Amino acid sequence: MLCEELELLEGQFDEIVTALEDPTLTDDQRKALEKTYAELSHIIKDHQKAGHKGSPCFEE
Numbered sequence: 295m296l297c298e299e300l301e302l303l304e305g306q307f308d309e310i311v312t313a314l315e316d317p318t319l320t321d322d323q324r325k326a327l328e329k330t331y332a333e334l335s336h337i338i339k340d341h342q343k344a345g346h347k348g349s350p351c352f353e354e
Contacts, residue, residue: 297351303338310334 310331314324345351 297346299345300338300341300351303334303341307331307334307338 310327313319314327314331319327342351
């Protein structure tokens, strides 16, 4: 089971992936979403490794 914080982060990540599929995005919008995508990806990985007072976040 995912922790609540990881669930929220992954929900935001999914929203960004969906937004990136929009063919009407401007270059600036796409770049901003791609930047957020990369940042959120790192935040999720960091949380999984040590998101609970230095302990890993386990998902089953």
